[in-house]
Amino acid sequence: MNNEEINAGTNRYVSTAVVARALGVGVSTVKRWVDEGILPAHRTAGGHRKLLMSDVIRLARDGNLPQADLSQLNNQINSVDYANAVSSQQKLLQALCTGDTTTVKSLIHGAYLQGCSIEELADNIISPVMREIGHQWERKEIEIATEHRASETLLSVLYGLKELIHSAVQGAQPVAIGGAPENDHYNLAPFLTKLVLMEHGWKVIYLGRHTPFVAFEDAIREFQPNLVWLSVSHLVDSERFIAEENAFFEKCQALQVPLAVGGRALDFSIMPRLKMDFHGENLSQFARYSRTLHDNPGVPRRGRPPLNGYSTTTSSN
Known part of the structure; x- marks a missing residue:
């Protein structure tokens, strides 16, 4: 030690x-x-x-x-030039495909510790790499076991990153409920969404993957959230999902809870038929939307640090 x-x-x-x-x-x-x-x-x-x-x-x-x-x-963490997205993507791709957890952790945690936001990590580094791994599997350049191992390795590193996210929030935290819908067994995208909200000062009730709409409804009644979000990476029955999502939106409207929906499974044939308060194509857009509901204020970056890490004034970020 x-x-x-x-x-x-x-x-x-x-x-x-x-x-x-x-x-x-x-x-x-x-x-x-x-x-x-x-x-x-x-x-x-x-x-x-x-x-x-x-x-x-x-x-x-x-x-x-x-x-x-x-x-x-x-x-155990090295400095990372996360601004060089191409270089970071190449290093992460190689580390994930070889199962090099130590390097994956160094890249992800290192970028975060040097100031990279979760949404930047997700949109500029993690998502392009995972898409490329998916394409390599489709082209039969890698085995399905390699793709699964890459996803699990990345998730394990992100679980560790969660321990570093302790946003200073003044007053009560707003509550967000979210996860992936029924028959969607992908965990990476909804978990990244959870981390984005945590970093921006939200208390997140995370329902995980493969969650039926009735479970979301029960959670809304129990926790009375300020936001509900769905991350949709895979659909088994598009027509059923559209009908259930629209009915769920009406219930959210009645309870005055905004519904945000996003995910790679929502293509142009599905999106126009869905009802929601917000749809984002990436997590940076979702982060901006979350700030319209709750802005975790910044603080001055010059002068003597405030007592106990809190400032009596806020910036206009």
Whole structure:
């Protein structure tokens, strides 16, 4: 174990020295922020300050702290040039096809720690790679086992990424309910949608894949959400889905809950026949729509960090 890091369940404590490198400031500055209550920290038996990695990531990504390279918080993650989408796609494709979980984690977590949003990861890196893997299977260049392994590897890495997403939300969180409809057994797209909402400050009730509309209705009555979303990657019976989705939309309307629908299975022959409040072609569009319902405000990026990571003013993002 690195003497600058200790593990605490699924989270990780890091030292002031590690935090200082990640934020691009001096160790004394980090210690002062801890002592002033700006950075939450814990004291070891020997009196040393230890900070939860998720706390530092949250405050830095929300704009409360400077950041040089947040991948420095984890010595198993390398810096990633995520702005070079083609290079990132090629590396991720190779890693997924060879089952290299370590490299997949380094690429995905590294991009996130360096400031890449979940929707950017999904639209610019993950989706193109998974489409290419699907095309390779259709062309019989890879076996179905390779395609399944790639999906499961990516999902396992994204489950780990979920632990890093702790958005600072002032006041009560809005609630979103979502998943994939009945007979749709794909989990990647709906799970990415969940992560997007989490990053933007939502509390997500995730119903997963292969969920009948009656289950969505039961969840609406129980949780009284601010948003319901469907991620549709596969349809067995298009006519049945259209009829059930339209009936479900009418129920959402009666309960004054907006319904957002998206997914690769919704082509031009289906979309004009569906009723919904929002349809997005990608997760970046969905993220923008979610902000019209709930805007998790940004904070000033200059000056002294606010106490406890919260600001009394908001930016006009």
